[in-house]
Amino acid sequence: MAPTVSPFLDPSTHASVNSLGVLQLKRDHLIPAVLSDSASSDYAEGNVVNTRFGSFTHSSLINKPWGTQILASVVDTGSRSGRSKKRKREANGDADAAGEVGAGAEETAKSVLKAATASSGFAHLVPPTPETWTLCLPHRTQVVYTPDYSFIIQKTRLRPGDHIVEAGAGSGSFTHAVARTVFNGSPGSEGNEEEQPEANGTTTRKRKRRQKRYGHVYSFEYHKPRAEQLREEIISHGLDPMVTITNRDVYADGFCLDDDDAPNADVIFLDLPAPWLALKHLTRSPPPPAVVKSVASDPSTPNAEASSSTLQPAPAAKPFRSPLNPKSTARICTFSPCIEQVQKTVAAMRSYGWLDIEMYTMEHKRLGVRRERIGLAEEGLRGANPSPATVQEAVQRLRDVEDRAKVFHGLQKEKQEQVMRRAEAKKRGEKVSARHDEEKEKEEKKKKLEGLPPSKHDRLERAKKESVKRPLFKEGRLVCRTESEIKTHTSYLVFAVLPVEWTTEDEAKARKKWG
Amino acid sequence: MHSHVRPNAHIALRLPSGVLKLVEATPNTNINLGKFGTFNTNQIIGRPYRLTYEFLEQEDPKAQPELRVVPASELHAIALGSDHATPQESRDDDAATEGGVAFDIVGDNGEVIMRNNRLTVDDPSRQTLSMDEIEELKKAGSGSGKDIIEKIMASHLGIEEKTQYSLAKYTLRKSRKYLKRFTVLPLDIPLLTEYVTDKEAYRIMELRDESLGLICSWANIHSGSTSRVLMGEDGTSQIGGGRWLLVDDTGGLVTAALAERMGILYPHEEEDTSDSEGEEEQDAPADTEQENVQNGTTAAAAATTPATTATPDTTAQDTPMPDASLDILGVTAPDATNGTSTETPRQRRQPRPHIPQSSAQTNTLTILHPNNQPNLSHLKYFGFDAGDPKPGHPLYTHLKSLSWLQLLDPTSDPTYIEPELIPEETLATMKSSKRGTYYRKRRRWERTKRVIDETRAGGFDGLVVASSMEPVTILKECVPLVKGGGQVVVYSQNSEPLVQLCDYYSKERRTAFIARQFGPQHNGRTRGNPIDLSEEDELAEEGDEEEDFPVNPTLLLAPSLQTARAREWQVLPERTHPFMTSKGGAEGFLFTATRVLPVEGKVEARGIRGGKKRKISAEVSVEA
Known part of the structure; x- marks a missing residue:
């Protein structure tokens, strides 16, 4: 199957x-x-x-x-x-x-x-995809978002076939992203394909049947329910052949698994509260006890007592085994929100011989693109600014208002005068055909109003009607701006590398070979 | 990968000043680092990467310079300042009792415990050594440069007045200038990016690590070696298979970055076990020497035909990904044997079966280029020459390229026209050189036709664009070639072209586009579409169509625009802060979207609630 x-x-x-x-x-x-x-x-x-x-x-x-x-x-x-x-x-x-x-x-x-x-x-x-999953995953802890993990993958040179250790699996966004990156097939999936080169007898007589190294993610999570949830998720996503989830306290117990040489890691990602406490397990040879003690005995370090005491018996019980791939430069990234964590981590890294230590913060923003419509024609319309677009428009609007006001004042005055006239006439006992008058007045009013700039009500009506015909999608000025919510700080990213161990014997051998 | 320096690998050397130097580690050659010195490549070949070497002091200046690996503690000592030279860095405690105060603290006995910069005098005359004297020292010193630094520091009158931190800074500055050290680094994508950025950033569209990372993530780039090319709905089209379409104006940097993530960038797997490694490498120098004799120059060795550069590494011809190309082998084998025999007339070696170029079915990159040939000059650092690809390199089969003309109008490209087929009997009577030309032509045509037909069939897993061309014109042609659910990613240095692109895919434009498609009868119900368009009006509008809707806005979902910048910090005890200066230049923007398949016919999105809510949801739904 x-x-x-x-x-x-x-x-x-x-x-x-x-x-x-x-x-x-x-x-x-x-x-x-x-x-x-x-x-x-x-x-x-x-x-x-x-x-x-x-x-x-x-x-x-x-x-x-x-x-x-x-x-x-x-x-x-x-x-x-x-x-x-x-x-x-x-x-x-x-x-x-x-x-x-x-x-x-x-x-x-x-x-x-x-x-x-x-x-x-x-x-x-x-x-x-890891990106869509990052947007919709059930949050358990802080999520490592796309800008951060993409940069981490780039900086740590994570490639297909690599082994990566992740401690603090959290919500699993990073797990998914790196699983995709290290993927290069799985042991069962290409058995028949692998045989083909031999069947065709291509060129190489001396080619050795090399075990292909498949990419793998070794994920450690301290919190048991979270580890369980992530395991279920990974299985339902079909990633279980290449992701191993272990529920473990890596400060105390390190990263080595029971399999022969797992994790054999090329890249390490630590999303832990105290990454410096995990570093003692990430060495190529047993670290000198003095160094371990100096890193752990920092008075401000939480759990220092506990972890250093658990450490002491450990080396005696088990022979030292490095979780790192002895044949490749180990690359590490730690992900910590606070600067104090960074300082301790970097100090510990220096003690353990990590090199090229660099620290970055990621500034990421998304931009919203829209069309900004400004102008009096936008009155009453949604998503637009109805203030005048130009000085000319403003002046014209002021003129219009003045003109209307003038006519209205005139009309009002006339009306008042008429009322007065009528009252006077009444007083004098004269009888005027009121109805006739009124009609005439209306007629007159209408005439006067006709030449006038439209009222606000009319304007709104007209704008609404016209907006349906207008190609709004290409009107206005095209603008872009940072979206209203931005993540101004996610975490500090510390990167470092640990070269392959190189002894004097190795050097002598290399010298003999290469002269 | 990249565990040891291989012979003939491209490597990078970082000098104390931070400058990078790219060199090829050809065995038995000297590498000159200018004022820092000269060393032989054999002194670093076979050693691990990331080691820092120092030139050792030598009695005899004519002798072969000796190198020493500098341990990590010594490297950190410089950055930390002399006090922190020990590997234990728990001196933070001392610093806390001592530092953090900006005044001179004078102890009871009058001893200065902590200095500040009150007494600092800015005067060049405080350095008593003259320029000439320093030059003299440099000439005399043959060692690591430490002696020069010591002398310079000793001759500085004010050195006692410096604060602990300024002293550290001063020492660091002098170290950068005079220390004779270098670090050997593997040439990979981040390093190449850094190198080109320092020199000619415009050639790679000012791409930074963070932009490349985002491109690879959003485009969902991964190894598709086990992916399958599947049949589409219609039964003819192909879908997926780990194939990405690429428009690359960065000289191949984006291509290389994508190829790295797909596992097809590096020429050979370096996963040999230590035993076999020794065995294999034992004969390596001999082979290369022999080769040098054959070819005269070492440089030419790399570029000559595949058969002659048969070092064990290339003969291994171990494409790390099993590719379907090998299926084709059986088919093309007969003419291939003939072909190679003409190709390598000098050596009567066992004819190797011909592996057609660009023949991989899965895990491939297809590059669209504006000129006749793609510009992939940066791939040379990874052992791939686009003009003369070697069959041993994974990109030989996994990289395909075609020009825009070949994509859009293949029949006007002469290489697409089938050359005349000559029957076997006639062929046998022909001169071998003519026969060779015939086969070469045939094969070129086969390759071109295969790549063009495949590309035009579409179904790509994603599209990545980093081009100086107008993005909208690229997307118009390329988006339809992406499979449903595939990712489209466009990079640009500047926001403006991408802002415009977003606008062409805006929800308002999409609504208008759909409304126009379905004509007046539906108009009353959709917002913001032109009503009362009579037939004639509609015809008149046709002209605007191209201008208003240069692309079909319904094909992309959730177009968004983003930018990222990584800021580097200095982390030193008591001195942690962002770097004071860094590179400006292009911000670098990324447009991302998902290719979707719109339903045929009219779609309504009213939301499920009534009243005011309905209006809002109708709008956002379209936005989606």
Whole structure:
């Protein structure tokens, strides 16, 4: 049986059953769902993802090509077949809250209804990538976001086939990102392909059957429930062949696994509160006790007592084994939010012989692009600034106001005079045909108002009417600006390298060989 | 990878001043580091990377200079200042009792405990050594340069008055100038980026590490060696397979960065076990020497035909990724044997089967270039010459290139037209040189046709653009070639072209585009679309179509624009702060979006709630 490939690495052409798909509603609003075709949900239509743009049944997502625009379906969300069941699920269902929508376990015999299309909205079905996953993963701890992890991968020269140790797995965003990067196939997946070169007898007589090194992520998490959750996630994402999750306190117990030479790491990423306490385990040869003590005995270090006391018996119990790949330069990155952590980490790195120590902060921002429409024509319209666009427009508006005011004052005056006239006439006992007068007045008023600039009400009406005809999408000035929320500080990134150990014997050997 | 310096590898040397020097580690040659000295490459070949060497003092200036590996503690001592030379750095405690105060603290016995800069005199005359004397010293000194620094420091009148920190800074400055050290670094993408940025940043569109990292992440670049090329809905089109489309005006830097992430950049796997390594390398020098004799110059060795540069490493021809190209082997083998025999007339070696160039099916990069040939000059540092690719290099099969003309109008490209097929019998009677030309032409045509047809069929996993051309014109042609759910990433130094691009994919434009497609009958219901368009109006609008909608705005989802900058900090005890100066220049912007497949017909997005809410949700839904 061919091992199933993770949708993160090779998503195939379609969303398939029991595999992760992501519904993208808005740019930053994505909902992950492991698609299921079982009819075990509370809805007659099978499993459903409910969103503010409507309900999406899993059956409408399964076997759709990635990237398809999916229309919402009409789902009777009111009358579920088992209301009480639903309530019960809510009570104890953390898994549902975590976004794996509708992972109902019970299998029932009823068939899934085909739902009709609703007009409430649509979403796009996109394949999962570490980037989309970072946007929608269930938060457990601080997330390492794309700008940070992309820079870390670049700076640590992480490549396909490398082994990486990650301590403090947290929410798993970094785990996914590096799993993608180190991926270069998995042991079972290309057995037949590997034989081909030999079958074809290509060129090389002296080629040795070399064990290909497959990329692997060794992830350590101190917090047991988090480690468990991440393990489940990794399995449901099909990344388990290349990600090993270990629940362990790395300060005390280090990074070596029970397998022969795992982790054999090329790259180390430490997202820990006290990375300097883990560094003693990341050496090529047993560190001198004095150095270990000096790093750990810093009075301000928390747990210093505990970890140094646990350290002492450890070397005696087990022979030293380095978790680092002896044949490659080890690259490390630590991720700490506070400058004090950085100072201690860097000091410890210097003590343990790490080189090229560099520290960076990442300034990342996203820019919003829009068209800024300014002008009196925008009055009453949404998303525009209705103040005058030019001096000329302002002057014209002032003139108009003045003109209108003048006419109105005139009219008012006239009206007043008329009232006075009438009163006087009444007093004099004269009888005037009021109706005739009024009509005449109206006529006159209308005439006067005709030439006038439009009233505000008219203007709004007109602007609204015209806006429908205007190509608003290309009007106004195109501008871009930083989005309103930016992450001004994520963490300090410390990078360093530890060269391959080089002894005098090695040097003598190399000298003999190369002269 | 990059564990030891291999013979003939491109390496970088960092000098104390921070300057990088790229050299090729050809065995038995000398590398001249100017004032720092000269050494033989054999002194570093076979040793691990990242070691720092120092020239040792020597009695006889004519003798071969000796190198010494500088231990880490010594390297850190310079940066930290003399006090911190020991590997233990817990002196923070001493510093705390001592430092942190800006005044002279005078102890009971009148001893100065802590100095400040109150007494510092800025005067060049305080250095008693004259320029000539220092020059004299430099000439005389043959060693590490430490003696010069010591003398200079000793001759500084004010050295006693310096604060602890300014003394450290002074020493560091002098070390940078006079220490005869260098560090051997592997030539990889971040290093090459740094090197080119210092020299001619414009050639790589001022790309920085952080931009390259973002490009690779957002474009979802990874090894697709086990991916499958799958059939599309229609049963003919191909989808996926770890194939990325690329428009690269950075001289191949972006290509190299992507190739590194796909595992196809470095010529050979360096994962030999230590035993076999020794065995293999034992005969390596002999081979190379022999080769030097054959080819006269060592430099020419690398560029000659594959058969002659058969060092064990290249013969191993170990493309780390198993590629489907080998399937094709069977098919093309007969003419290949003939082909290679003409190619290598000098040596009667076992004819090697011909591996067609650019023939890999998966895990490939396809480059679109504006000229006849792609400019991939930076790939030379990774052992790949685009003009004369060696079959041993993974990029030989995994890199494909075609020009814009070949993509858009293949029939007007002469290489796309099939050369006349000559029957075997006629061929046998031909001169070998003619026969060679015939096969070469045939193969070029096969390659060109394969690449063009494949590219035009589309279904790429993603599109990466770093080009000086107008991005909208590139996306117009390339976005349809990306598979549904594939990523589109465009890099530009400046925001303006990308802002414009975002506008062409804006939600308002998309709404208008859809409205225009579906004509007047639906108009009343969509916001902001032209109503009352009669048939004639619509015809008149056709002319604007191209101008208003140069690209189909419904093909990309969530277009967004971002920029990132990494800021470097100095971390020293009591002296941690961001660096005072760094490089300015282009900010570097990135446009990202996802290729989607819009549904046929009209789509409504009203949201599920009534009233005011409805309006809002209708709008954001379109935005998505």
